[in-house]
Amino acid sequence: MNQEELEKCIDAAQNSQQYAHCPYSHFRIGAALLTTCGKIFTGVNVENSSYGLTICAERTAYTKAVSEGYKSFKGIVVASDLKDRFITPCGACRQFGVEFGDFEVVCVKPDRTTFKSSTHKLLPGLFSQEDLIAKAQQDEKEGKTPQN
Ligand SMILES: O=c1ccn([C@H]2C[C@H](O)[C@@H](CO)O2)c(=O)[nH]1
């Protein structure tokens, strides 16, 4: 992400925070996901009275983009309302991110200061499609069919 893209994504992520549905945690998170073709998809955390159903801002953004045909990303900006520490994506969102490759993850505080990382840096030893392919190849070599 260049500086101009980063500023635009910070604006979009912070602007979307007003739409967070967070009556339980009061954590107001907004994400802005930049596609390689320059489109921005925003997302917010959507909580539920059945707490475990909550979806984070990042996964909302990924799901919106993918469901509209976009799967190639330059970066994601995650804006929180916590002033004195950075909020980084939870485990589920890290796994969700690596599904779409290695790209920038920028966490931003209300004063626009940033912590820059990437999907792969945030998930060392990650499990991915490559592992599933390796298993399929091993099974094929051993003459295993999907049924056994
Ligand atoms: O990176 C993060 C971290 C937390 N949350 C949300 C989930 C939940 O609504 C609240 C507290 O966990 O913050 C996000 O959306 N993204």
Ligand SMILES: [Zn+2]
């Ligand atoms: Zn998450």
